[in-house]
Amino acid sequence: MDSAYLIETIIKVVVILLVFSALAGIGTYFERKVLAFMQRRLGPMNVGPYGLLQVAADGIKLFTKEDIIPTGVVVKIFKIAPVITAATAFMAAAAIPFLPSFTLFGYEVHPIVSDINIGILYILGIMAVGLYGPLLGGMASANKYSLISAARTAAVFISYEVVTGLSILAPIMMVGSLSLIDFNEYQAGGISEWIVWSQPVAFVLFWIAAFAETGRTPFHLIANDHEIIDGFGTEYSGMRWGLFFIGEYANMFFISFVIPLIFLGGYGDGSLLGALGLLAKVAFFFFFFLWTRAAWPDVRPDQLMWLCWKVLMPIAVINVVITGFVMMF
Structure with a gap:
């Protein structure tokens, strides 16, 4: 039981780190689109369909930048x-x-770490x-x-x-x-x-x-x-x-x-x-x-x-x- 709880906790921690790190990048896409809409602009459009791959491009830039x-x-x-x-x-x-x-x-999965x-x-x-x-x-x-x-x-x-x-x-x-x-x-x-x-x-x-x-x-x-x-x-x-x-x-x-x-x-x-x-x-x-x-x-x-x-x-x-x-x- 203790080992199952430990494994579950580790999985939940990893999922939170991965999901919300990705959401941080996706959130910037939505922010740029929302701001563009409210300011009568297009926002990201060039990288991928409707600019969706702009998130990946920004991530690559951050990881490879000096x-x-x-x-x-x-x-x-x-x-x-x-x-x-x-x-x-x-x-x-x-x-x-x-x-x-x-x-x-x-x-039974409890979507809370603790x-x-x-x-x-x-x-x-x-x-x-x-x-x-x-x-x-x-x-x-x-x-x-x-x-x-x-x-x-x-x-x-x-x-x-x-x-x-x-x-x-x-x-x-x-x-x-x-x-x-x-x-x-x-x-x-x-x-x-x-x-x-x-x-x-x-x-x-x-x-x-x-x-x-x-x-x-x-x-x-x-x-x-x-x-x-x-x-x-x-x-x-x-x-x-x-x-x-x-x-x-x-x-x-x-x-x-x-x-x-x-x-x-x-x-x-x-x-x-x-x-x-x-x-x-x-x-x-x-x-x-x-x-x-x-x-x-x-x-x-x-x-x-x-x-x-x-x-x-x-x-x-x-x-x-x-x-x-x-x-x-």
């Missing part, structure tokens, strides 16, 4: 920073139930550790603009982790558990049981904070694409830059799973329809990341900090207090 280590960088830290970003993104996936349990050749009873706390903690990737990458670079980007990263991540934690506290009080599977079971009664109806404020706050945690527009102050430099990744090339890239898109997919699991019923009663429903919710939230990039401008750093500390955090605290009073009476 890995340059600029003069003046702190070499060991410069090399390890991209690994931290990608590793923490995939480590967070260990506590996420991607689908309901199903039977395959007579063996259903630990502090799953949400684990995910938030690993996401917090992910800060050190871009922070160390910028600090180790011999470039003052990379250092400024690293400082922005620390400010944004640390600030919005507070909002993320406070927003999720009210739903945790209701469910009485930190396991995402328990959250799913709490809402298994149907749409009327979804936590979003009783915690709409927490849902909106968590969703807003997700943009900051993943470094996406309109909170894309970590490495602005429209600036002359690429933030903390300015001096990176080849697959080291690719690891930062994979970490960002993997985080987008994982947070797109976490939001519906906590607030929108997850996979419901575990049926095939529930599993397809979860995947549809994930697709919507991932699309919303892309849509927002096409539709919203970036805000200034001071505006972002003002929004966090003077608007979102007080609202989150008030929501927790109100939830506590309602549960008491």
Whole structure:
């Protein structure tokens, strides 16, 4: 039994690494197509039918591009920073139930690496550790603009982790558990049981904070694409830059799973329809990341900090207090 569990766990880890690494590349294709559609362009069209092979071309380019280590960088830290970003993104996936349990050749498969009873706390903690990737990458670079980007990263991540934690506290009080599977079971009664109806404020706050945690527009102050430099990744090339890239898109997919699991019923009663429903919710939230990039401008750093500390955090605290009073009476 122990050997079967070990083999199952190893297979699930390998599948998550392979699938979501590939999805990071596929996600860029969809992003470029969505942005092109919204800006009345065609997007990738030349490599393969409808540009589908552009994903493979980009992957080959990253793997074969020369890995340059600029003069003046702190070499060991410069090399390890991209690994931290990608590793923490995939480590967070260990506590996420991607689908309901199903039977395959007579063996029951649980599509979660480890259903630990502090799953949400684990995910938030690993996401917090992910800060050190871009922070160390910028600090180790011999470039003052990379250092400024690293400082922005620390400010944004640390600030919005507070909002993320406070927003999720009210739903945790209701469910009485930190396991995402328990959250799913709490809402298994149907749409009327979804936590979003009783915690709409927490849902909106968590969703807003997700943009900051993943470094996406309109909170894309970590490495602005429209600036002359690429933030903390300015001096990176080849697959080291690719690891930062994979970490960002993997985080987008994982947070797109976490939001519906906590607030929108997850996979419901575990049926095939529930599993397809979860995947549809994930697709919507991932699309919303892309849509927002096409539709919203970036805000200034001071505006972002003002929004966090003077608007979102007080609202989150008030929501927790109100939830506590309602549960008491």
